[in-house]
Amino acid sequence: MAHDFSGPVNVFHERRLPETATPAGHAALIHAYDLPVPVPRNLSAIGTRHRIIEGDGWRIYTPRHAPEATLEGHLTFALKYEGLDLAVLKRLFMAVKASEIADLVRLKPTGVYTRRIWFLYEWLLGKKLNLPDADRVTSVDVVDTELQFAGTGESSARHRVRNNLPGTPEFCPLVFKTAALDEFIGQDLKERARAVVSEVPKDLLARTAAFLLLKDSKSSYVIEGERPPQDRIQRWGRAIGEAGRVPLDEAELLRLQRIVIGDERFVKLGLRSEGGFVGEHDRETRRPIPDHISARPKDLASLVKGLIAFDHTAENELDPVIAAAALAFGFVYIHPFEDGNGRIHRYLMHHVLARRGFNPPGVHFPVSAAILDRIDEYRSVLESYSSRLLPLVQWEPTEQGNVNVLNDTGDFYRFFDATPHAEFLYACVRKTIDEDLPNETNFLKNFDQFRAGIESMIDMPERTLNNLFGFLRQNGGRLSKRALENEFAELTPDEVSKIEELYSSSFGDAESA
Template sequence: MVLDTTQNRPAGYAFLIEQYNVSALPNWHTSTVSKAGMLRKTMQDGQVESIFPPSYWPGDETGDHLEFALKYDGVNLGILSAVFDMIPQEEIAAWISSKPTGKYTRRIWLLYEFLTGRRLPLPDLTKGNYIELLESDRYYTATPGRRIQRQRVISNLLGGREFCPIIRRTEKLVSMQEIDLRKQCEELITSYPPELLRRALSYLYTKETRSSFEIEHIKPSASRTEKFIGLLEMAEHKDFCEKPLLIEVQNRIVDPRFQDTDYRPSQNYVGQTISFQRQLVHYVCPQPDDLPELMAGLLVAHQVMKEGAVPAIIHAAAISYGFVFMHPFEDGNGRIHRFLIHNILFLRSQIPKGLMFPVSAAMLKNPALYDHSLEAFSNPLMQLVDYDLDDLGQMTVQDESGAFYRYIDMTAQAEALYDFVKLTIEHELVEELDFLANYDKTRQAIQESVDMPDRLIDLFIRLCLQNNGRLSPKKRASHFGFLTDTELADLENAVQKEYTRN
């Protein structure tokens, strides 16, 4: 059902955006107030539109709609930052001083000073209980937070002024948070022999490496594959969320000709050539001048979440997707983004030591889900960024755009990463371990039928698996002409017995 909003008045963020003509990424929740009727809601693609009855009209002052927005639309730092830059300081100060102890007033007061860096001409509060800045039943927060005596508010944001994601506690995230990643991994690995797990580890490292490159349609050389595997092996040993270490990671995984010594100095974008001298731009990255501050903020947010007991998958989603949205290097950003998922999950002790977690393989097998996790941010962003492309494909961004990347609602990305974690546990790990277990059984059965060298047994299994469980006449003639028809049938049956059911 499509609601008729032509006779309704915008409220909350919708009112503020219209009143001050600000440019900001859309909020997940939009409010209007009708002239009559009951509360009505529609939901589509993660967007919620609410029409409130007349009694909900907050008033005509900016402060009234700021309070309404926090109460019903949620906390959107991007919109608030843009609006605060437009509101005369004396106006917001007067509204706050009219009811300084109200819980939403105090939150707006703190957010104003946090986002603008400007101190309002108001005295500190001297009494009253402390309240949370973000309500912990509605948002993921850093605990225990920092007590701000001036407004008597506990600041529990996931980052600082330079970069601060917001992740809402949706029904999906709350239900998926019940997944105990480490426990599920431990239960899985205890059901397989230790020797098989040691062998599987090599396969899993290779699978993750190839998948991460293949997502970007890259076929790496043997040396680049080995370098990336070496990097994944290091993921469980140290925290790579430091600028020098990120540069080191980039240098290890890209062609030496494209190694960076700092964040990129030029404007880049994600796109594809669709005809001669015509590019389809999918995503515009932050301007180079904005990168140092944005990346510094991302690394601060990482520390806040690491020390603030934020759930590990929420933490990994915010930092890894934040990194790829920054695109701080000329090359290798996507692979580093996926590497950071491993690094953070290992740091937060979510993956048992000695196990590789092939999340990139789950992303590769579910491209629509992965694309959606990126487009949830890139699609609305592309409606706001004004850019030019010259004949050489060099991009120029026309206006200030740094604020768009600073305060991102990353709920969609967190939900997607939970999906990928679930798929990885239930499919990628199980399939790989089952494949090796079946392989061992098949090898043993073949050896019991025909005592031939291990090399030929491995080749026979591989060729049969490539041909629906049977050895082609051509391959038999070139490699296994010594087998009798009976022996061939027995060996094919051994392969089919273990693999056709899987």
Template sequence: MQVGFTALADRYGIALAQPLRVESIIGTTRVSRENAGRLENKFPTSYTPADDFAGHFEFGLKYEEIHLEFFARLFASVGPEPIEAWCRRTPFGQYARRTGFLYEWLTGQRLDVPDVSNGGYVDAVSTQQYLTRCKPLRVPRWRIFDNLPGVPDFCPLVRRTGAVQEALRFDLNAALRELNQTFGADILMRTASWLTFKESRASFLIEKEADQADRIQRFAHVIAQHCGHIDDPLSPRSLQTLQAGILGREAVGLGLRHSPVFVGQATLHQDIVHYIAPSFEILPQLLDGLKGFERATRGAESLIRAAVIAFAFVYIHPMRDGNGRIHRFLINDTLIRDQAVPGGVILPVSATITSSIDFRARYDRTLEVFSRPFMQRYAASYRFGALAVYKDGTPSNLVFDDDDDAQFAWRYPDLTEHVLYTAQVVAHTVRTEMADEARVLLIFQRAQEQLKEVLEMPDQDANRIIRSLKENGWQISGKLRKTYPQLEDAHLAERMVKAVRSAFEEPNETL
């Protein structure tokens, strides 16, 4: 016998874009089994709930997972009557109160029941199991602490799974201090300067635009100038500033889009749609909702906030172009604002994403955690019709028929896997990417110093000689001899080669 939220979903015909992860059934013993991300719980007959709305919903609140998209769809389907009846029957029961609060919070409609006048305050959701608002809001009507991490217009959910909690044990600040102690502040800041450009280049590689040298330089400038400094980064004005910096101020259609958009790929015969973004009419509400999440969670773990803000932004997809790069910009921007990373230090997360087939494949799979089931739910809801030119100048023939229905998913995404991936990427970035770059820079600095002990020269010339020798297997090229006639002196040339080569080949305790 099926019980809990899945029983209600079947009874009321609730079709979800994000499937329920937990299924509960009545059996003989209590056991749990997880398979492919889904959890099956079996309970003995003593757990059997009343076979009505209140019975199954209370069971779900007790033993299953919060699922805001499901709650919003269910409340829209059943209306206020079963919740009102439950609240009148047990006005002080915490599960009735939590349900009444959730109904009014999600629907914006007031239930026809009196305010609760007795009983202690209880949390809307568990702080141990979910990311919650840092400063709960008292709701006297229900004697509830509203600790939901967002606002009704946009409230992502992050489950504090064992894997997420393990990933969040990575102490970003301590890891950066260790780098600083190992290599010194000067090397770390010089590494950060180079990594800003590396992050830009890798970000464009993710967008399959690695040959766009001028745009790579522009994005590097945007990162260096605006990360942690731009006012209200999620405001339309700031987003347009970032977009213009990335694409150029002469780019077509800067600012929030006023046209439909999908993420996909073109083939010879047709476009393949991987994800349809929210309709442009609700973009201001969703962005304001995302800002509401940002305000509500200030003081929470920075890695969670950075992941949610960045991935929520890319799903909202508010711009015609540049969404992916702004998405990765927001990771660093959030970490700097939360003082998890010193100003001026850029974590090259894009470089980590492109550093291996595994990280890149996991990035795509992480995006698909939401987009794939979303598109399965709406596979028959879009088509390509007559071409129309929209207010922002975009010609499009995409027609999506279920904007209102899809808002339940767009507003309440589960971003648990996105937090896990981001935390692991950041840990690898600091422990491997940044440490490796610092080692390279330290070796290069040592090579400069040893080369200048043989022959004094400006840094620019020293760098040119070092790179040439390294690239040519410690042999002096004809071009290098022509540029620097001093190298015609065989004894001097030998000493210079030895000085540079030893910097790269001799062991060093710091390295």
């Protein structure tokens, strides 16, 4: 059967091109085989000019880049210029006959691209093509490390390739190499954090670390729109402090869910047995209005197994922050539990960073606090994939106001482009190292100076001293008339003046830190 690889277009899947051009690579394959997949963030086309044009998620190549209008032509173009989109490739391989792929390999048995295509077909579908093992030729990487981040790779003698995919067929997000990620990695934030910590006395560092844990725990609940009691915040903070101590497995995920939920009476613990979505309900009909639809219950066991395998593989291969982003955002898209997914998703960032030794010993970066500071960007990053996934999910409402997914969506949670997520998490980690860690340490130093000055002047209980500090901080370093007439009416004018001078000398311009 011949497939229409289309001609010049202005719009592709509701996305305008910078100029009229002919889709190529993944875009051409999606069109020709009518593949029901989330459209990749970045697409390619062949234009008429003799220079490459980029914009609005498109790269318009010159006529000399044009591939043959065939399955092999566009597959080769995709692997050469676009990198891997495993969701597109798997749906493509499901749509073509096995003999078509086998014929490509027979025609070019030593070809760099045909051997990669051959391996990917068997890896993604778990089916062996009717082909003899490859002749002895130089092995080639499955993932082009000029385009995407990859693992170290294990050789496949059958295909003469190095399988440097960072995950398994059950879960394998990929991240593209970008200028932003190159810059983050070049800054060596791991060593920068250690340099900051090395200048802090041990007792002060312990107090800083304890405050940052509490700050992160509280922020994680605030992101979810919750205001839990202090004991739950502290309990979750203690859990974050233990992140990375044990390898990830299903029992550990269930343990974390129990800590997050606390009260188990109205939430079924463990993997969901029903559908799930993020969004609202229509006020009148109670019909779901989803912003994101979670993975089907029947796919959860496989997806969670894939998450765990990815975490174990990433321990020694992927950059720690990139691995943390792929794992954590993959988890939240899957949404395996009825409740607690958001907090566990952010916990997994701590888990990977701590497990890989990215944090200085005893310190956990307040990633949730950094996320809360840029909450709109966080939601935008989440939607960078959810908005492309949602149109592909066929569903019906249930009587309970939930969703029942009608089509096979598992692959859309296994394979996604985690590049925006990695860039976002790196920005958050940098903020915690450059701002939160030194700011909190400086604040505690200044507070110790302030407390010592007060104690040398007046015998005051800790609770009263903290209250005094609170009034000064709220009022720009001055005691308000209300404070002077009530809680601190016993202070003399001279004491008030000295206290305000002490606050100013201790904190200066840092009173808002």
